[in-house]
Amino acid sequence: MQKIKYIGISLCTLLFTQCEVQYNDFKPSNGEADFTTFVALGDSYTAGYTDGALGKKGQENGFSYILAKQLEQVGSTGFIQPLVESEKSVGSTEIAPGVMNGYYELQGSGSSLTPVPTVGDMGIFTERVYDANGPVQNLGVPGAKVSHLLAPGYGTMNPYFWRFASDAASTSVVADAIAQNPTFVSLWIGGNDVLTYALAGGEADEITAPEAFGQYMQTVAASLFSNGTKGVIANVPDINDLPYISTIPYNALFIDKATADLLNAAYAQYNVASDMMGLPKIEFKSGFNALVIADEEYAHPGKIRQIKAGEKVLLPALSSIKNSEIGWGSKVAIPEDYVLDETEIAGIATATVAYNNTIKAIANSQDYNLAFVDLNALMNKVSNEVFVVDGIEYTSTFVTGGVFSLDGIHATGRGSAIIANEFIKAINEKYNCNIPEAAVNEYSAVEFPDVE
Amino acid sequence: MKKLIFAISLAALSYTGKAEGYQVNTQSQKNVSMGHTGAGLMLGSSSVHFNPGALALMQKKYDFSFGGTLVFSKVTYSKYDSNYQAETDSPTGTPFYFYGARKLSDKFVLSLGITTPYGNSLAWDKEWDGRYLIQDISLQAIVAQPTLSYKINDKLGFGIGAMVVYGAVDLNRALPVGSAEESASVNLKGNKTSFGFNTGIYYQASEAFSVGLNYRSKVKVKLEGGDVTFTGPESLYDYAFPRSTKFDAELPLPANLTLGMGYKLNKKLTLAADFQYVFWNAYEELNFDFESELVADSNNPRNYDNTLIYRLGAEYILNNIITIRAGAYYDETPISDDYLNPETPGMNKVGLSFGGSIAVNDKLTVDASFLYILGIERTSQYKPAGFKGTYNSRAIIPGIGLTYSF
Secondary structure (H helix, E strand, O other), X not given: OHHHHHHHHHHHHHHHHHOOOOOOOOOOXXXXXXXXXXXXXXXXXXXXXXXXXXXXXXXXXXXXXXXXXHHHHHOOOOOOOOOXXXXXXXXXXXXXXXXXXXXXXXXXXXXHOEEEEEEOOHHHHHOOOOOOOOOOOXXXXXXXOHHHHHOOOHHHXXXXXXXXXXXXXXXXXXXXXXXXXXXXXXXXXXXXXXXXXXXXXXXXXXXXXXXXXXXXXXXXXXXXHOOOOEEEEEOOOOHHHOHHXXXXXXXXXXXXXXXXXXXXXXXXXXXXXXXXXXXXXXXXXXXXXXXXXXOOOOOOOOOEEEOOOOOEEOHHHHHHHHOOOOOEOOOEXXXXXXXXXXXXXHHHHHHHHHHHHHHHHHHHOOOOOEEEEOHHHHHXXXXXXXXXXXXXXXXXXXXXXXXXXXXXXXXXXXXXXXXXXXXXXXXXXHHOOEOOEOOHHHOOOOEOOOOO | OHHXXXXXXXXXXXXXXXXXXXXXXXXXXXXXXXXOOOOOOOOOOOHHHHOHHHHOOOOOOEEEEEEEEOEEEEEEEEEOOEOOEEEOOOOOEOOEEEEEEEEOOOOEEEEEEEEOOXXXXXXXXXXXXXXXXXXXXXXXXXXXXXXXXXXXXXXXXXXXXXXXXXXXXXXXXXEOOEOOOOOEEEEEEEEEEEEEEEEEEEEEOOOOEEXXXXXXXXXXXXXXXXXXXXXXXXXXXXXXEOOEEEEEEEEEEOOEEEEEEEEEOOOOEEEEEEEEEEOHHHOOEEEEEEOOOOOOOEEEEOOOOOEEEEEEEEEEEOOOOEEEEEEEEEEOOOOOXXXXXXXXXXXXXXXXXXXXXXXXXXXXXXXXXXXEEEEOOEEEEEHHHOEEEEEEEEEEEEXXXXXXXO
């Protein structure tokens, strides 16, 4: 009896203590790469710009920061960011004379939910966060194009770079990167070479010529990587995958019969001229209608027409289209700087393809030893396929899609983590290392208001 | 907006089964300690559950037994290609059983069983990585089974009982639409009484050898008008989701066919083996219909496979007072790769058990059991939600009960 008791008790003890539930521990390794000193070069995406502005929230949810945090598991000694000291943020749209926007926030409720810009803190542009003892390793500069990374004194042109440049008047982004003797470099640049033009409806700035882009890109790559420094390079997503470009369909004008009749009457005179010139009329029916846009190049003396299926109306036109008092796209033509016509679209598409060929060629070049991230393919997948991560289905839908923030261009924290994981996959494959991927659900998403 | 909030892919209600998924079988301490064998044994009134046919051969006039069990279980999750890890903090399960059998005549035995064969609870942290699949779930089922057994001859018995199954579910799941303060979530709650049957035949081939075949039918649980409650940012109510609505769902508790054998090696030692076939393929999909137009109905493939559970047990009568028992089983998971969900982190399991009875007098015995279940590490994903990782599990299950017969 005593013996049985004894055996019973020892068995219990054994089971309770020896049989703790196991985990499958991840085994990080740096493989053939050295992540000791990691720097990231790029534009607003690398900087952690989100919801239309740069602020601490975005910097701590940006893709380069998320990537850097994961690299700490495989030898990175840290990642110094030019963190915004203000509690606020600052963007690049002037909302009042001398005042830039801050983060966009959702206001309203239900179908009236709208992103509204907060007031930016201009003081952020006068924060100098450069420290010679700990130079900044997130060298992402909002607004930067490829050529800007090479430009000495770029800090005098771009206040975001001025904040952390070693010497704003003379240094370049690339020079500040090289000065740190990085062992691993992330380079994602080129988006703004078409995007700055696209966001202006093709009416300001210009597309960087693919030949020039190629030369700049080769120079950047040679400066960073020709000494054998390892790194990762990413390509440029198609702008059509951005909510800013894709949210408003060409036939967004939904009206009833009565409104259609009124509009048809209003355009009667225009249509007389159309008939005479053999040009398409402007016509409306009940249901969905092509929007009316301004087009200075158009043969019709009215210099307006209905938009074609492949042409794009930019996101900021949305409220003026919805507001029937203003009547953009119906009573009034949408101004040209809110529209990308087919010529502009084609120019952007051609340039994007050429840029990405250049980037791919650099990634494949024997002169360098680089991992390649096909972000164009990733964004395409998000836009066009079922894309599910850890229980959430992501799309490129504005506000609710999950990947893009309230500016319709930049990523949310979770979108950034998805991007960072694409970088990690590419690096792991190239250098036979084992960097843990980020848990996407730990990062921020669009915030919905609690109170109307 | 509809698409954003759901598909509610509530795999949750898949907690139905026999042992797998911590549907630990604890229907009698005697049987538990013998690897939960029993279809080919006559161990007393617990045959109501294990094989109503065996009860026909009951010797005593009355046999009552009841008992309770504590289930301490833990599941761990290690995210695929990541160093993220999590573990459950599930409340202690408390299954119980009661059986009473009375010999009506030489031929007939009337009995009643009340068991909790499908109870379970699983709780992950509210903010864990898989919160959009499941935060926590509690499933309770109580089966009442009035049973009649008939002795065909001195060696052959037949029995059949009606199963009245009361099932209740309560689960929480996060939704990917938060405010600055809190993330959104949905609670589903419902209960339903359903019916099935349990039948078996038992053959005492010789003094030493007995064999039994038990069939427990499928039970279709049709939840109707269950409560759905949403918690989320004020700005999204009645737009992305209603404050509350109703849901309907149907899921099958699968049929079981068990072949059991008992062999008395000598006066003291009895060996038992059960082969339990579970018709899991009844569980093809789980569909939810929501009353509110705002919530999209959701269809979730399950594609479970039939499984076989192998059980072995032994009983040794030490003396007039003490009987000791031990057993083991191997339980296959019905959940195929690509459908492994943290709501039901199914994996193949090994169960080891031991226990015993102490006779207090010639009528009353105290039965105790100890069961240890080790889940065999499994790496897989729930593909519809893109959620992949490695799961490990373990359960420690002590139980105690009384048998009173005369």
